[in-house]
Amino acid sequence: MTVYTLSNPHLRMRVSTQGACLLGLEDEQGRPLLRESDHDASCNPGQSALFPMVPLANRVAGNRFELWGEEHGLPESPVDPDFFLHGDGWLRQWQPVALSGSAVTLQLISDNGPFHYQAELDYRLEGASLVARITLTHLGERPCLYGAGFHPFFWRDALT
Numbered sequence: 001m002t003v004y005t006l007s008n009p010h011l012r013m014r015v016s017t018q019g020a021c022l023l024g025l026e027d028e029q030g031r032p033l034l035r036e037s038d039h040d041a042s043c044n045p046g047q048s049a050l051f052p053m054v055p056l057a058n059r060v061a062g063n064r065f066e067l068w069g070e071e072h073g074l075p076e077s078p079v080d081p082d083f084f085l086h087g088d089g090w091l092r093q094w095q096p097v098a099l100s101g102s103a104v105t106l107q108l109i110s111d112n113g114p115f116h117y118q119a120e121l122d123y124r125l126e127g128a129s130l131v132a133r134i135t136l137t138h139l140g141e142r143p144c145l146y147g148a149g150f151h152p153f154f155w156r157d158a159l160t
Contacts, residue, residue, distance in 0.1 A: 001093070008102045010128040020094040020106045020121045021048035025130060033130075035153035046079070046090075050152040052134055054089035054108070055115040057149040067145060072114040086151065088112050089119055102126075109139070116140035119148075 001018040011033075014023040023037040034049035063074045063083050074084035078091065094106035103124035110117055120135045134148045 002096070004096075004099065004104050006100075006102050006104060006123070006125060008125045008127070011125045011130065013123065013125065013130065015104050015106075015123055016048070017094050017096065017106060019048065019051050019090045019092065020108070021051040021090065022123070024049050027128075032155040035155050048153070050132075050150055051086075051090040052119070052121055052148065053086040053151055054119045054134060054136060054146075054148045055087045055110070055112075055117055055144075056084070056147045057086060057151075059083040059085060065145070067114075067143070072144075075113040084113070087115070087148075089148075090151070094121065111139075114140070114142075114144050115146070116144075117146070 001016055003023060004015045006013050006015065010028050011025065013025045016023055022034060024032065025034040026032050037048050060074060065072055077083060077085050079085055088110055089108055092108055092110065094108045096104060097107045098105040103122065105120060105122045108119045116139045118137045118139055122133045124131045132150060136146050136148055138144055
């Protein structure tokens, strides 16, 4: 696992290659905008500030779906005995493909159940904004459905 600290004059973030998760996002005065993760702990994406959900978000009823008359069972998840919860991207090690002082692009290739894909995740700080983009490319021989997204955990205190 590698953690990159990226910043610009307005924001600072920490990005882990484990799960392609954000471990923190704060403003120029050090105030958290997303939930902070333990700086010294290894990344548990479920305890992070934000993680990607690829190749699907949330849960699929019965952990299976039908596509063009063919039924597809989804893989078992190490974190949920009943569902392929949020896919496998948040549980995998991603590879860096581009890095600057304020941006990082990470890549994952996965072949899991009906999903054979390449995902690229781009996090960049642009002014006072975090821009996050997921690109999914299906690599399988037969078509498949995808539904990606981000799972943020917003910072809050007793007054929130």
